[in-house]
Amino acid sequence: MEESKEKNVDEGKRVEFKLDKVCELRFEVENNEEVELELKSGMAEIFGTELIQNKKYVFYSGGKIAVFTWHGCVLELSGKTEVAYIAKETPMVMYINTHAALEQMRVKAETDNTSGPTVMVVGPGDVGKSTVCKLLVNYAVRLGRRPTFVDLDVGQGQISIPGTIGSLSVERPADVEEGNFSLQAPLIYHFGHISPSVNINLYNCLVSQLADIVQMRGETNRKAAISGVVINTCGWVKGLGYKAVIHAAQAFEVDVIIVLDQERLHNDLKRDLPKFVKIVLQPKSGGVVERSRQHRVESRDAKVKEYFYGLSTPLYPHQYDVKFSDVTILKIGAPLLPDSLLPLGMKQEDAHLKLVAVPPSNQLLHHVLAVSMALTSDDDIVRSNVMGFICINGVDMEKKVLTILAPAPRPLPRSILLLSDVQFVDTH
Ligand SMILES: Nc1ncnc2c1ncn2[C@@H]1O[C@H](COP(=O)(O)OP(=O)(O)OP(=O)(O)O)[C@@H](O)[C@H]1O
Numbered sequence: 267m268e269e270s271k272e273k274n275v276d277e278g279k280r281v282e283f284k285l286d287k288v289c290e291l292r293f294e295v296e297n298n299e300e301v302e303l304e305l306k307s308g309m310a311e312i313f314g315t316e317l318i319q320n321k322k323y324v325f326y327s328g329g330k331i332a333v334f335t336w337h338g339c340v341l342e343l344s345g346k347t348e349v350a351y352i353a354k355e356t357p358m359v360m361y362i363n364t365h366a367a368l369e370q371m372r373v374k375a376e377t378d379n380t381s382g383p384t385v386m387v388v389g390p391g392d393v394g395k396s397t398v399c400k401l402l403v404n405y406a407v408r409l410g411r412r413p414t415f416v417d418l419d420v421g422q423g424q425i426s427i428p429g430t431i432g433s434l435s436v437e438r439p440a441d442v443e444e445g446n447f448s449l450q451a452p453l454i455y456h457f458g459h460i461s462p463s464v465n466i467n468l469y470n471c472l473v474s475q476l477a478d479i480v481q482m483r484g485e486t487n488r489k490a491a492i493s494g495v496v497i498n499t500c501g502w503v504k505g506l507g508y509k510a511v512i513h514a515a516q517a518f519e520v521d522v523i524i525v526l527d528q529e530r531l532h533n534d535l536k537r538d539l540p541k542f543v544k545i546v547l548q549p550k551s552g553g554v555v556e557r558s559r560q561h562r563v564e565s566r567d568a569k570v571k572e573y574f575y576g577l578s579t580p581l582y583p584h585q586y587d588v589k590f591s592d593v594t595i596l597k598i599g600a601p602l603l604p605d606s607l608l609p610l611g612m613k614q615e616d617a618h619l620k621l622v623a624v625p626p627s628n629q630l631l632h633h634v635l636a637v638s639m640a641l642t643s644d645d646d647i648v649r650s651n652v653m654g655f656i657c658i659n660g661v662d663m664e665k666k667v668l669t670i671l672a673p674a675p676r677p678l679p680r681s682i683l684l685l686s687d688v689q690f691v692d693t694h
Pocket residue numbers: 292293329330331332390391392393394395396397398419422500501551552553554555556
Protein backbone atom coordinates (compact mmCIF):
# COMPACT_ATOMS: atom_id res chain seq x y z
CA MET A 267 0.00 0.00 0.00
CA GLU A 268 1.32 3.38 -0.96
CA GLU A 269 1.41 5.78 1.92
CA SER A 270 2.99 9.16 2.41
CA LYS A 271 5.65 9.72 5.05
CA GLU A 272 4.33 10.21 8.53
CA LYS A 273 4.41 13.72 9.89
CA ASN A 274 4.68 14.33 13.58
CA VAL A 275 2.10 16.69 14.89
CA ASP A 276 3.19 18.15 18.20
CA GLU A 277 1.64 20.48 20.69
CA GLY A 278 1.58 24.07 19.59
CA LYS A 279 2.51 23.33 15.98
CA ARG A 280 0.11 23.44 13.06
CA VAL A 281 0.88 20.96 10.31
CA GLU A 282 -0.58 21.22 6.85
CA PHE A 283 -1.49 18.20 4.72
CA LYS A 284 -2.24 18.49 0.99
CA LEU A 285 -4.38 15.58 -0.19
CA ASP A 286 -4.82 14.54 -3.83
CA LYS A 287 -8.20 13.26 -4.92
CA VAL A 288 -9.39 9.89 -3.53
CA CYS A 289 -6.90 9.99 -0.65
CA GLU A 290 -7.31 10.09 3.09
CA LEU A 291 -5.46 11.56 6.04
CA ARG A 292 -5.36 9.08 8.91
CA PHE A 293 -4.49 10.11 12.41
CA GLU A 294 -4.76 8.89 15.98
CA VAL A 295 -5.06 11.19 18.95
CA GLU A 296 -2.51 10.55 21.67
CA ASN A 297 -3.78 9.39 25.05
CA ASN A 298 -5.13 12.21 27.22
CA GLU A 299 -4.58 14.70 24.42
CA GLU A 300 -6.75 16.60 21.95
CA VAL A 301 -6.25 17.23 18.26
CA GLU A 302 -7.77 20.04 16.24
CA LEU A 303 -8.58 19.60 12.57
CA GLU A 304 -9.44 22.27 10.03
CA LEU A 305 -10.40 21.96 6.38
CA LYS A 306 -8.59 24.90 4.78
CA SER A 307 -9.73 24.35 1.18
CA GLY A 308 -11.48 21.79 -1.01
CA MET A 309 -13.97 19.20 0.22
CA ALA A 310 -13.50 16.34 2.67
CA GLU A 311 -15.53 13.99 4.84
CA ILE A 312 -15.07 11.85 7.93
CA PHE A 313 -16.71 8.43 7.64
CA GLY A 314 -19.29 9.92 5.27
CA THR A 315 -20.05 13.19 7.08
CA GLU A 316 -18.92 16.29 5.18
CA LEU A 317 -16.61 18.81 6.84
CA ILE A 318 -17.30 22.52 6.81
CA GLN A 319 -14.45 24.71 5.56
CA ASN A 320 -12.57 26.75 8.20
CA LYS A 321 -14.43 25.15 11.11
CA LYS A 322 -12.22 23.72 13.86
CA TYR A 323 -13.09 20.17 14.86
CA VAL A 324 -11.69 18.73 18.07
CA PHE A 325 -10.96 15.02 18.58
CA TYR A 326 -10.25 13.47 21.93
CA SER A 327 -7.91 10.91 23.47
CA GLY A 328 -7.70 7.65 21.54
CA GLY A 329 -9.72 8.90 18.53
CA LYS A 330 -8.83 7.08 15.30
CA ILE A 331 -9.87 9.17 12.35
CA ALA A 332 -9.72 9.15 8.55
CA VAL A 333 -10.42 12.35 6.62
CA PHE A 334 -11.25 11.34 3.08
CA THR A 335 -11.46 13.53 -0.01
CA TRP A 336 -13.00 12.69 -3.39
CA HIS A 337 -11.66 15.80 -5.12
CA GLY A 338 -8.54 16.88 -3.15
CA CYS A 339 -8.21 19.25 -0.21
CA VAL A 340 -5.88 20.97 2.24
CA LEU A 341 -6.16 20.07 5.91
CA GLU A 342 -4.46 21.40 9.01
CA LEU A 343 -3.85 19.48 12.22
CA SER A 344 -2.70 20.75 15.60
CA GLY A 345 -2.35 19.02 18.98
CA LYS A 346 -0.63 15.71 19.68
CA THR A 347 -1.16 12.82 17.30
CA GLU A 348 0.21 9.35 17.70
CA VAL A 349 0.39 8.94 13.94
CA ALA A 350 -0.66 11.14 11.04
CA TYR A 351 -0.16 10.14 7.41
CA ILE A 352 -1.80 10.33 4.02
CA ALA A 353 -2.98 7.05 2.48
CA LYS A 354 -3.45 6.90 -1.26
CA GLU A 355 -5.04 3.45 -1.35
CA THR A 356 -8.38 3.01 0.33
CA PRO A 357 -11.43 0.80 -0.37
CA MET A 358 -13.64 3.91 -0.52
CA VAL A 359 -14.45 3.53 -4.24
CA MET A 360 -15.69 0.02 -3.52
CA TYR A 361 -17.77 1.23 -0.56
CA ILE A 362 -19.36 4.03 -2.58
CA ASN A 363 -20.22 1.53 -5.32
CA THR A 364 -22.00 -0.54 -2.67
CA HIS A 365 -23.86 2.58 -1.63
CA ALA A 366 -24.81 3.26 -5.27
CA ALA A 367 -26.16 -0.28 -5.64
CA LEU A 368 -28.22 0.11 -2.44
CA GLU A 369 -29.55 3.42 -3.71
CA GLN A 370 -30.69 1.75 -6.92
CA MET A 371 -32.58 -0.78 -4.80
CA ARG A 372 -34.28 2.13 -2.97
CA VAL A 373 -35.28 3.75 -6.27
CA LYS A 374 -36.72 0.42 -7.42
CA ALA A 375 -38.58 0.02 -4.12
CA GLU A 376 -40.09 3.47 -4.66
CA THR A 377 -41.45 2.59 -8.09
CA ASP A 378 -42.46 -1.00 -7.26
CA ASN A 379 -44.08 -0.03 -3.96
CA THR A 380 -41.89 -2.47 -2.03
CA SER A 381 -39.23 -2.08 0.68
CA GLY A 382 -35.69 -0.78 0.29
CA PRO A 383 -32.62 -2.90 1.05
CA THR A 384 -31.81 -4.42 4.41
CA VAL A 385 -28.05 -4.71 4.51
CA MET A 386 -25.97 -6.34 7.20
CA VAL A 387 -22.23 -5.81 7.69
CA VAL A 388 -20.34 -8.78 9.15
CA GLY A 389 -16.75 -9.78 9.80
CA PRO A 390 -14.30 -10.49 12.58
CA GLY A 391 -13.28 -7.84 15.12
CA ASP A 392 -11.52 -4.68 14.00
CA VAL A 393 -12.21 -4.79 10.29
CA GLY A 394 -14.20 -1.56 10.20
CA LYS A 395 -17.77 -2.91 10.36
CA SER A 396 -19.10 0.04 12.36
CA THR A 397 -17.29 2.44 10.05
CA VAL A 398 -18.76 0.91 6.89
CA CYS A 399 -22.25 1.03 8.47
CA LYS A 400 -21.74 4.68 9.32
CA LEU A 401 -20.62 5.42 5.75
CA LEU A 402 -23.61 3.69 4.20
CA VAL A 403 -26.07 5.40 6.55
CA ASN A 404 -24.44 8.82 6.06
CA TYR A 405 -24.45 8.53 2.27
CA ALA A 406 -28.11 7.49 2.30
CA VAL A 407 -29.06 10.41 4.57
CA ARG A 408 -27.15 12.83 2.36
CA LEU A 409 -29.45 11.77 -0.50
CA GLY A 410 -32.50 12.60 1.62
CA ARG A 411 -33.23 9.04 2.77
CA ARG A 412 -34.25 8.12 6.34
CA PRO A 413 -32.55 4.76 6.89
CA THR A 414 -32.88 2.73 10.05
CA PHE A 415 -29.59 1.93 11.69
CA VAL A 416 -29.54 -1.23 13.78
CA ASP A 417 -26.64 -2.07 16.07
CA LEU A 418 -26.38 -5.66 17.29
CA ASP A 419 -22.86 -5.21 18.69
CA VAL A 420 -23.25 -5.53 22.46
CA GLY A 421 -19.52 -4.94 23.03
CA GLN A 422 -18.79 -1.78 21.04
CA GLY A 423 -22.20 -0.60 19.87
CA GLN A 424 -22.78 2.90 18.62
CA ILE A 425 -26.38 3.59 19.60
CA SER A 426 -26.42 3.08 23.33
CA ILE A 427 -24.21 1.85 26.14
CA PRO A 428 -22.46 -1.55 26.07
CA GLY A 429 -24.66 -4.53 26.88
CA THR A 430 -27.53 -3.37 24.65
CA ILE A 431 -28.78 -3.72 21.10
CA GLY A 432 -30.97 -1.16 19.41
CA SER A 433 -32.19 0.75 16.40
CA LEU A 434 -32.43 4.34 15.34
CA SER A 435 -34.12 6.22 12.54
CA VAL A 436 -31.42 8.45 11.09
CA GLU A 437 -32.32 11.87 9.78
CA ARG A 438 -28.95 13.61 9.52
CA PRO A 439 -25.33 12.57 9.12
CA ALA A 440 -23.32 11.53 12.18
CA ASP A 441 -21.68 14.26 14.24
CA VAL A 442 -18.10 14.77 13.03
CA GLU A 443 -16.45 15.08 16.45
CA GLU A 444 -18.51 12.62 18.50
CA GLY A 445 -19.01 10.19 15.63
CA ASN A 446 -22.59 9.47 16.75
CA PHE A 447 -25.93 9.78 15.05
CA SER A 448 -28.39 12.09 16.76
CA LEU A 449 -30.34 9.99 19.26
CA GLN A 450 -33.95 10.77 18.59
CA ALA A 451 -36.19 8.10 20.05
CA PRO A 452 -33.79 5.17 19.84
CA LEU A 453 -35.26 1.76 20.50
CA ILE A 454 -33.02 -0.04 22.98
CA TYR A 455 -33.10 -3.55 24.41
CA HIS A 456 -31.22 -4.64 27.50
CA PHE A 457 -28.98 -7.68 27.10
CA GLY A 458 -26.76 -7.04 30.11
CA HIS A 459 -23.45 -8.54 28.94
CA ILE A 460 -20.70 -7.38 26.62
CA SER A 461 -20.54 -10.61 24.64
CA PRO A 462 -23.51 -12.52 23.16
CA SER A 463 -21.81 -15.75 24.26
CA VAL A 464 -22.84 -15.17 27.89
CA ASN A 465 -26.50 -15.83 27.03
CA ILE A 466 -26.87 -16.59 23.34
CA ASN A 467 -30.54 -17.59 23.66
CA LEU A 468 -31.42 -14.25 25.18
CA TYR A 469 -29.33 -12.47 22.53
CA ASN A 470 -31.13 -14.24 19.67
CA CYS A 471 -34.49 -13.63 21.33
CA LEU A 472 -33.81 -9.88 21.56
CA VAL A 473 -32.54 -9.77 17.96
CA SER A 474 -35.83 -11.36 16.82
CA GLN A 475 -37.82 -8.89 18.89
CA LEU A 476 -35.90 -5.90 17.50
CA ALA A 477 -36.30 -7.24 13.94
CA ASP A 478 -40.09 -7.52 14.42
CA ILE A 479 -40.36 -3.94 15.65
CA VAL A 480 -38.14 -2.57 12.87
CA GLN A 481 -40.25 -4.42 10.30
CA MET A 482 -43.48 -3.10 11.86
CA ARG A 483 -42.11 0.43 11.63
CA GLY A 484 -41.45 -0.11 7.93
CA GLU A 485 -45.11 -1.09 7.49
CA THR A 486 -46.35 2.22 8.88
CA ASN A 487 -43.68 4.57 7.58
CA ARG A 488 -43.24 4.51 3.82
CA LYS A 489 -40.13 6.69 3.80
CA ALA A 490 -38.42 4.43 6.34
CA ALA A 491 -39.42 1.34 4.35
CA ILE A 492 -37.94 2.69 1.11
CA SER A 493 -34.77 3.88 2.84
CA GLY A 494 -34.06 0.42 4.23
CA VAL A 495 -32.02 -0.82 7.14
CA VAL A 496 -28.27 -0.97 7.83
CA ILE A 497 -27.23 -3.50 10.48
CA ASN A 498 -23.95 -3.59 12.38
CA THR A 499 -22.95 -6.88 14.04
CA CYS A 500 -20.51 -8.27 16.59
CA GLY A 501 -17.04 -9.48 15.61
CA TRP A 502 -17.82 -12.94 16.98
CA VAL A 503 -18.23 -15.04 13.85
CA LYS A 504 -17.22 -18.55 14.92
CA GLY A 505 -19.35 -21.39 16.31
CA LEU A 506 -22.41 -19.98 18.07
CA GLY A 507 -21.34 -16.52 16.93
CA TYR A 508 -21.73 -17.65 13.32
CA LYS A 509 -25.13 -19.11 14.16
CA ALA A 510 -26.09 -15.75 15.67
CA VAL A 511 -25.12 -14.05 12.39
CA ILE A 512 -27.35 -16.51 10.47
CA HIS A 513 -30.14 -15.94 12.99
CA ALA A 514 -29.90 -12.16 12.59
CA ALA A 515 -29.88 -12.48 8.78
CA GLN A 516 -33.07 -14.54 8.93
CA ALA A 517 -34.79 -12.42 11.58
CA PHE A 518 -34.21 -9.18 9.65
CA GLU A 519 -34.78 -10.89 6.28
CA VAL A 520 -31.63 -9.27 4.95
CA ASP A 521 -31.19 -8.70 1.21
CA VAL A 522 -27.49 -7.92 1.21
CA ILE A 523 -24.59 -8.98 3.43
CA ILE A 524 -21.24 -7.25 3.22
CA VAL A 525 -18.52 -9.51 4.56
CA LEU A 526 -15.42 -7.58 5.49
CA ASP A 527 -12.07 -9.23 5.13
CA GLN A 528 -12.89 -12.89 5.70
CA GLU A 529 -13.19 -15.20 2.72
CA ARG A 530 -14.14 -18.19 4.82
CA LEU A 531 -17.07 -16.39 6.42
CA HIS A 532 -18.13 -15.25 2.94
CA ASN A 533 -18.10 -18.84 1.65
CA ASP A 534 -19.92 -20.20 4.70
CA LEU A 535 -22.68 -17.61 4.40
CA LYS A 536 -23.06 -18.32 0.67
CA ARG A 537 -23.46 -21.98 1.52
CA ASP A 538 -25.93 -21.49 4.36
CA LEU A 539 -28.17 -18.63 3.22
CA PRO A 540 -30.71 -18.66 0.40
CA LYS A 541 -29.55 -17.59 -3.07
CA PHE A 542 -31.63 -14.39 -3.10
CA VAL A 543 -29.39 -12.92 -0.37
CA LYS A 544 -26.56 -11.05 -2.10
CA ILE A 545 -23.35 -11.74 -0.20
CA VAL A 546 -20.35 -9.65 -1.13
CA LEU A 547 -16.80 -9.86 0.13
CA GLN A 548 -15.01 -6.54 0.53
CA PRO A 549 -11.57 -5.67 1.86
CA LYS A 550 -11.04 -3.84 5.09
CA SER A 551 -9.44 -0.45 5.00
CA GLY A 552 -5.71 -0.41 5.78
CA GLY A 553 -6.51 2.39 8.20
CA VAL A 554 -8.70 0.38 10.56
CA VAL A 555 -6.85 0.20 13.78
CA GLU A 556 -6.71 -2.98 15.81
CA ARG A 557 -7.83 -2.12 19.29
CA SER A 558 -6.17 -3.68 22.31
CA ARG A 559 -8.22 -5.26 25.07
CA GLN A 560 -7.37 -2.26 27.20
CA HIS A 561 -8.57 0.14 24.51
CA ARG A 562 -11.86 -1.74 24.25
CA VAL A 563 -12.36 -1.55 28.01
CA GLU A 564 -11.62 2.17 27.91
CA SER A 565 -13.97 2.84 25.03
CA ARG A 566 -16.77 0.95 26.83
CA ASP A 567 -16.20 3.08 29.94
CA ALA A 568 -16.16 6.17 27.77
CA LYS A 569 -19.51 5.19 26.24
CA VAL A 570 -21.19 4.91 29.66
CA LYS A 571 -19.58 8.15 30.80
CA GLU A 572 -20.83 9.82 27.63
CA TYR A 573 -24.36 8.56 28.37
CA PHE A 574 -24.42 10.30 31.74
CA TYR A 575 -22.08 13.25 31.23
CA GLY A 576 -22.11 13.92 27.45
CA LEU A 577 -19.07 14.50 25.29
CA SER A 578 -18.56 17.82 23.53
CA THR A 579 -21.98 18.95 24.78
CA PRO A 580 -21.88 18.34 28.55
CA LEU A 581 -24.83 16.70 30.29
CA TYR A 582 -25.66 17.10 33.97
CA PRO A 583 -26.94 13.87 35.52
CA HIS A 584 -28.80 13.71 38.81
CA GLN A 585 -27.89 11.77 41.92
CA TYR A 586 -30.63 10.85 44.37
CA ASP A 587 -31.79 8.16 46.79
CA VAL A 588 -34.33 5.48 46.03
CA LYS A 589 -35.85 3.19 48.66
CA PHE A 590 -35.25 -0.54 48.19
CA SER A 591 -39.01 -0.98 48.48
CA ASP A 592 -39.70 1.37 45.54
CA VAL A 593 -37.87 -0.71 42.93
CA THR A 594 -37.77 -4.28 41.70
CA ILE A 595 -34.32 -5.35 40.59
CA LEU A 596 -34.17 -8.31 38.22
CA LYS A 597 -31.57 -10.17 36.24
CA ILE A 598 -32.35 -12.12 33.06
CA GLY A 599 -31.07 -15.70 33.02
CA ALA A 600 -31.07 -18.29 35.79
CA PRO A 601 -28.07 -20.54 36.46
CA LEU A 602 -28.25 -23.67 34.33
CA LEU A 603 -29.15 -26.90 36.09
CA PRO A 604 -28.21 -30.36 34.84
CA ASP A 605 -31.09 -31.65 32.67
CA SER A 606 -31.85 -34.35 35.26
CA LEU A 607 -32.59 -31.69 37.89
CA LEU A 608 -34.89 -29.61 35.72
CA PRO A 609 -38.57 -29.60 36.69
CA LEU A 610 -40.66 -31.83 34.47
CA GLY A 611 -41.41 -30.17 31.11
CA MET A 612 -38.90 -27.35 31.56
CA LYS A 613 -36.20 -26.88 28.95
CA GLN A 614 -32.72 -25.47 29.46
CA GLU A 615 -33.54 -22.53 27.12
CA ASP A 616 -36.28 -21.42 29.48
CA ALA A 617 -33.64 -20.77 32.13
CA HIS A 618 -31.80 -18.39 29.80
CA LEU A 619 -34.86 -16.15 29.59
CA LYS A 620 -35.96 -16.51 33.18
CA LEU A 621 -36.21 -13.45 35.41
CA VAL A 622 -34.42 -13.75 38.70
CA ALA A 623 -34.97 -11.31 41.59
CA VAL A 624 -31.79 -9.58 42.77
CA PRO A 625 -31.94 -8.54 46.43
CA PRO A 626 -30.28 -5.15 47.02
CA SER A 627 -26.76 -5.54 48.37
CA ASN A 628 -23.34 -3.92 48.17
CA GLN A 629 -22.65 -6.11 45.18
CA LEU A 630 -24.78 -3.74 43.14
CA LEU A 631 -22.32 -0.90 43.67
CA HIS A 632 -21.16 0.68 40.37
CA HIS A 633 -23.42 -1.56 38.31
CA VAL A 634 -25.46 -0.11 35.49
CA LEU A 635 -29.16 -0.99 35.55
CA ALA A 636 -31.61 -0.59 32.69
CA VAL A 637 -34.94 1.04 33.44
CA SER A 638 -37.46 -1.25 31.75
CA MET A 639 -40.48 0.14 29.93
CA ALA A 640 -42.51 -2.67 31.50
CA LEU A 641 -45.02 -1.30 34.00
CA THR A 642 -45.80 -4.44 35.95
CA SER A 643 -44.44 -7.95 36.35
CA ASP A 644 -47.31 -9.13 34.12
CA ASP A 645 -45.68 -7.41 31.14
CA ASP A 646 -43.15 -9.28 29.00
CA ILE A 647 -40.16 -7.76 30.77
CA VAL A 648 -37.50 -9.71 28.87
CA ARG A 649 -38.78 -8.47 25.49
CA SER A 650 -39.64 -4.93 26.62
CA ASN A 651 -37.42 -2.14 25.44
CA VAL A 652 -35.77 0.12 27.97
CA MET A 653 -36.25 3.80 28.78
CA GLY A 654 -32.69 4.48 29.83
CA PHE A 655 -30.08 3.58 32.42
CA ILE A 656 -29.04 4.38 35.96
CA CYS A 657 -25.85 3.59 37.83
CA ILE A 658 -25.69 2.52 41.47
CA ASN A 659 -23.41 5.03 43.23
CA GLY A 660 -24.19 3.86 46.76
CA VAL A 661 -25.99 1.17 48.76
CA ASP A 662 -27.05 1.83 52.37
CA MET A 663 -28.10 -1.51 53.84
CA GLU A 664 -29.19 0.08 57.14
CA LYS A 665 -31.40 2.79 55.70
CA LYS A 666 -32.39 0.49 52.86
CA VAL A 667 -31.72 3.02 50.13
CA LEU A 668 -29.81 3.03 46.88
CA THR A 669 -28.02 6.18 45.73
CA ILE A 670 -28.39 6.32 41.98
CA LEU A 671 -26.98 8.35 39.13
CA ALA A 672 -29.70 9.06 36.58
CA PRO A 673 -29.89 11.19 33.43
CA ALA A 674 -33.12 12.87 34.60
CA PRO A 675 -34.31 14.29 37.95
CA ARG A 676 -36.34 12.19 40.37
CA PRO A 677 -38.67 10.34 40.42
CA LEU A 678 -37.58 7.22 38.56
CA PRO A 679 -40.07 6.91 35.68
CA ARG A 680 -40.46 3.13 36.14
CA SER A 681 -39.73 0.74 38.98
CA ILE A 682 -38.51 -2.39 37.17
CA LEU A 683 -34.72 -2.33 36.87
CA LEU A 684 -32.60 -4.86 35.00
CA LEU A 685 -29.12 -5.63 36.23
CA SER A 686 -26.23 -5.36 33.76
CA ASP A 687 -22.69 -6.76 34.00
CA VAL A 688 -21.53 -3.35 32.82
CA GLN A 689 -20.04 -1.21 35.58
CA PHE A 690 -19.24 2.47 35.78
CA VAL A 691 -17.21 4.11 38.50
CA ASP A 692 -18.53 7.64 38.75
CA THR A 693 -15.50 9.78 39.59
CA HIS A 694 -17.21 13.14 39.08
N1 LIG B 1 -9.78 4.39 7.23
C1 LIG B 1 -9.54 4.52 8.53
N2 LIG B 1 -8.46 5.21 8.98
C2 LIG B 1 -8.20 5.34 10.29
N3 LIG B 1 -8.95 4.80 11.26
C3 LIG B 1 -10.02 4.09 10.89
C4 LIG B 1 -10.38 3.92 9.51
N4 LIG B 1 -11.51 3.18 9.46
C5 LIG B 1 -11.84 2.90 10.74
N5 LIG B 1 -10.96 3.45 11.59
C6 LIG B 1 -10.95 3.33 13.07
O1 LIG B 1 -10.62 1.98 13.40
C7 LIG B 1 -11.32 1.59 14.59
C8 LIG B 1 -12.05 0.27 14.36
O2 LIG B 1 -13.08 0.47 13.39
P1 LIG B 1 -14.55 -0.11 13.59
O3 LIG B 1 -15.08 0.24 14.94
O4 LIG B 1 -15.35 0.34 12.40
O5 LIG B 1 -14.26 -1.66 13.51
P2 LIG B 1 -15.25 -2.87 13.85
O6 LIG B 1 -14.97 -3.96 12.89
O7 LIG B 1 -16.66 -2.37 13.90
O8 LIG B 1 -14.77 -3.27 15.29
P3 LIG B 1 -15.58 -4.18 16.39
O9 LIG B 1 -15.76 -5.52 15.81
O10 LIG B 1 -14.67 -4.15 17.56
O11 LIG B 1 -16.86 -3.45 16.67
C9 LIG B 1 -12.24 2.75 14.94
O12 LIG B 1 -11.63 3.48 15.99
C10 LIG B 1 -12.31 3.59 13.68
O13 LIG B 1 -12.50 4.97 13.96
